[in-house]
Amino acid sequence: MTQQRSPSLEAWVLGRRLELLGLRGVKKLELHENRTVMVTLTERGVLRLHRGYYYAPDSVLRAVVDFVSPRVPRQRRLQAERELLAFPVGDFVPPKPRPSRNGRVRPGDLRLIRELEKLHRKFNREYFGGKLSAVRIRLSSRMRTRLGELTLDERTHRPVEIAISRRHLERDEWSEVEHTMLHEMVHQWQAESGLNVDHGPAFRRKALEVGIEPRARRFVRSRRRAARYG
Ligand SMILES: [Zn+2]
Known part of the structure; x- marks a missing residue:
């Protein structure tokens, strides 16, 4: 654990x-x-100065002074800018982690994920003899033209996750989403049977058996657009 200094003390010390x-004419120093x-x-x-400069050596702070002082020759100012930007403020004040857009769980997501997990269990019983493993279900905001995607572990090639497009869930009928889930589950069945995950003959055979379209792309009727699977 690092010691947390009070922000006002940091500003005071840095200002001094x-x-x-040689800094003159500054009424107030704010750290950000x-x-x-x-x-x-x-x-x-x-x-206004990044808080990381509290940790900078005098040579860098001198560059800050040159950079903001009036009547500094242009060449010197440019050099000062380079010097102060070269100081790795992030090593001393790491940027705060932001929740990623894609990973954000929105209100209502949990309920939807539970529904999709239920669907996975139901189809597993009905079409795969309950032999498929339980995988994580995720909603994806990034998938714009794709409807669903199965992710395999890089090393073991075991299925780890089925992602369903958020857009698909919002726009299309539930029966279309069911179709997508079943499509991804046929891929899961391929992976867990040691087959290639593709849209080849084994996929087509199994797709016909479970009653889904045996292709990689599907025309989603409710929106009159083509969409594809991963
Ligand atoms: Zn597919």
Whole structure:
């Protein structure tokens, strides 16, 4: 664990160091953790600086002073900019992790995932003799033209996850979603039977047996568009 210094103390110490290095005319120093703009000086004399510079050596802080001081020759200012940008602020103040767009669980997702898991269990009993393993079900916001996708473990080639397109769930009828789940489950059956996961003869045979279209692409009627599977 690192010690948490008080933000105001950090600003005060950093402000003093900058003053000693020649900074003038700054009324206030504010620290931030925004990585897009490291240093700005407002017209009202507020210097906004990334908090990581608290950990910078004097040589880097001198570059900060040059960068914001008036009447610094252009060449020197450009060099100062390069120097201050080269300092790895992120090593000292790591960026806060943001929830990824794709991984975000939205309200209502859990209920939908439970429904899809139930569907997987039902189809497993009805069409695969209950022999398929339980896999994780995920909703994907990234899948725009694909309806569903089976993910295999890179090393073992065992199925780990079935992703269903969020768009598909929102736009198409439940019977279409059922079709997609069954399609992915035929791929799961291929993988767990040691067959290639493709749309070849084994896929087509099994697809006909379970009553789904034996192809990689499907025309989703309710929206009059072609969509494909992974
Ligand atoms: Zn497929």
